[in-house]
Amino acid sequence: MDTERHGTRVWVLLRLVPYLRPVRGRMIGSGVAVLGSMVCGLTIPLVILRILDGPVAARDTAALPWLVLAVAALGTTEAILFYVRRKLIVRPSTQVEAQLRMDLYQHLQRLPIAFHDRWQSGQLLSRAVSDLSTLRRYIAFGVVFLVVNTLTLLAGLTVLFVLSPTLGLITLICTAPLVLISTQYESKYSVLSRRSQDQAGDLATTVEESVLGIRVLKAFGRGRHLAERFAAEAKELRKTELHKIRVLAILWAAIIMLPELGIGAMLLFGATGVVEGSMTVGTLVAGITVATYLRWPTDSIGWLLAETNDAATACERYWEVRDAEITVTDPAEPKRLPAAGVGSLRFEGVHFRYPGAERDTLRGIDLDVRPGETIALVGSTGSGKTTLTALVPRLADVTAGRVTIDGVDVRDLTLDDLRTAVATAFEEPVLFSASVRENVALGAEDVTDAQVREALRIAQAEEFVDNLPWGLDTRIGEQGLSLSGGQRQRLALARAVVGGPQVLVLDDPLSALDVHTEAEVEHALRSVLKDVTALVVAHRPSTVQLADRVAMLDGGRIVAVGEHSDLLANNEDYRALLSTMDREEVST
Structure with missing residues (x-):
């Protein structure tokens, strides 16, 4: 794997930290809840050990109800803590997504026209919608489980080594190769992830152009041509997604196979130890229960690496736009136009x-x-x-x-x-999906209906607006395509003069x-x-x-x-x- 590129991707994700600060309390609370549920889950096998090597082995059921109640209480607490974790993380993750999207939109409004001339609208749309949704999912699930599952693996291995060094060593031997395999496939997946997100942006551009230009396409009979282009782009995206799945399939096969082999080896050595008297039944059952509990943290390695790559790629694409230089800005020490200005x-x-x-x-x-x-x-x-x-x-x-x-x-x-x-x-x-009043008043703040009507009169648009179904309240479709070219131009002219510019x-x-x-x-x-x-x-x-x-x-x-x-x-x-x-x- 390219170490420099990996470091860059980590740095890109770290740029989200300022957005997380306002919600860090809830995120920490969510992490604590997950850690608490992990402790409950890892404690259950230890209670089972006490049951098997205590009341069951001694054929004394006096303490058995309390131990069973302890297992039930631990399981209930684990479930409650998972619920608390979801409640705590949903609001901050959506809050971060909303703030990122708002900042991106405001940045796009401040960027110079030259920037928008270079960028396809579909690419910008995919960054503002799908990429930020990817980041929200990662903040809500990926980053929390990446930390917590790593700690769970370490804690679980520690418990296994305390129970039996042999069982702990078997689990470690079967888990360690996953790190190497995951690292090898991470770089391949990251390239494919970026390619698929860029292709999704191109596809969004094609859809947008075909919708906005539907009249032209129909008039010239070019709908089939654009449909073929769309199908070709969709096919390329499908190929990339299938390639991503193949990479993940190999990773998941290793992730599923190695822990199963580990559990099989634990049964072999554990059963032999029980027969020879070097291990108790309770230790064997507790060890296998812990290993089984570690299946989710182990299995999640592939998913978490894929999510991390998707999030890093989404972050790269987001900051590509956010880092674009705003060249037209307010001056440090602005001046005012003369009060008696004449518009020279x-x-x-x-x-x-x-x-x-x-x-x-x-x-x-x-x-x-x-x-x-x-x-x-x-x-x-x-x-x-x-x-x-x-x-x-x-x-x-x-x-x-x-x-x-x-x-x-x-x-x-x-x-x-x-x-x-x-x-x-x-x-x-250019008209917007809003009412006639809103489209005309876009050119100035605090515009009254009387000013709107005067602007419409100047632009010779008052008569046709009054003939619309709801007059000034009539909503204009996207791009104003429901109006004639002359009607659209007259509304744009009314918008220009409504504020009384110099x-x-x-x-x-x-x-x-x-x-x-x-x-x-x-x-x-x-x-x-x-x-x-x-x-x-x-x-x-x-x-x-x-x-x-x-x-x-x-x-x-x-x-x-x-x-x-x-x-x-x-x-x-x-x-x-x-x-x-x-x-x-x-x-x-």
Whole structure:
């Protein structure tokens, strides 16, 4: 076995210790209860010895009832202590699982967009659900029994050596090889455990994609293709799980066989000793009873090692996400926006490079958006429009240069203050499985129904919302797929304006609207854009008409800034770009 890897896995499990501190009292109580039940279990054979070598051998039953009652009392106490152990451990184990899951969720919310671009949602889902369930089971059962069963084995062997060194030696000889066998198969199982958990994450991703994209799959008749992909991934997972079972089967065969051989050897030597007079019947029966009692601690070695490996793998996967660096954070000494702020937005020498990219996506952006002004960003695909808008609410941070609002660097503001001042509507409207009211109010705290309705009016969404079965209380299905594209986009737009932001960032918010609805939303937007500073990514000539000025991007640089009419008259590249946008709009 790789000692360094084993040490690393132990260290990974030890990282759970801070989570266990608040519940250590209950865990210690649970361990004490199990130890107490172990003592009761190991004491019963000693009482049996007294019965056989005392009242039975002497044919005197006077003390027999008391000894039998002692066995019954010990057995009852053992059962009660097991019940107490379960009662004590269930609450703390679920509490630790809940805290781990909460910390993971909060960490995911703070991680930069670049992280989520790299990770499959199914992998994150499997870590937040199945991996943490594995850790809960290990905390509730595995770690307790790993300690207690080890102590039980040591105590049981000690009792056997006290009863008869020969019986103790036989048991030790048959138990020692289990440690070597278990160690050999532990490393194989750990590799398979990690592989199966990663494959389960891939399978979850496939299921999620097929559910979210069900309309596309049905429309293009690709359901069978994805089903074949799912079947292939499920088959690979099954193969890994079967390989895990084969490894465990060999381990379990050894775990079951060796103790049985030990009991057979104990009967042989013990019976010979009884015949020769070197051992009493009570000692033999007590020794075999102790050895039988040690079967569970011995048999559990394979299960506990498998559970430990599963838990260590789950822990590794959990900390892979938790250790991901949060690059967008609140400043140590935050500033506040001026009380009389007007929403002036400036980009000063802005550069941006995605992690792992060879060159900058944005290269020296300088742009001044005056208070109350709307600037449309245009450019070919990949020119950096969406990246530029992401820097304003700090979905990512600039590589060089700075972005300011009313003269304050956005990195000097707390994220709460910044995202209260800046609202965003994305090209792909994301809605949640909640009511219309909850989806719209997501953009601001303490929003009243009147504010929600005003935002819906601005987004030209009030009429269709009122026509929904329960109005504002109508629950929207997952991703809002029960609504049309235009309806989803209008709700996302209402969410952006409901909080009355100073700066509004719109990433082509009109792309899913039909011509009639687009004209209505544009009319409403004109009124709201008069009061805010706005940066609008435009893929349609009609969207450009909303802006006071237009900034044209090419290759990560701003190559032209001016009013639409001036650029149209004097900039050949702008005319060419606009004609392309015209053709795309006609084709759609």
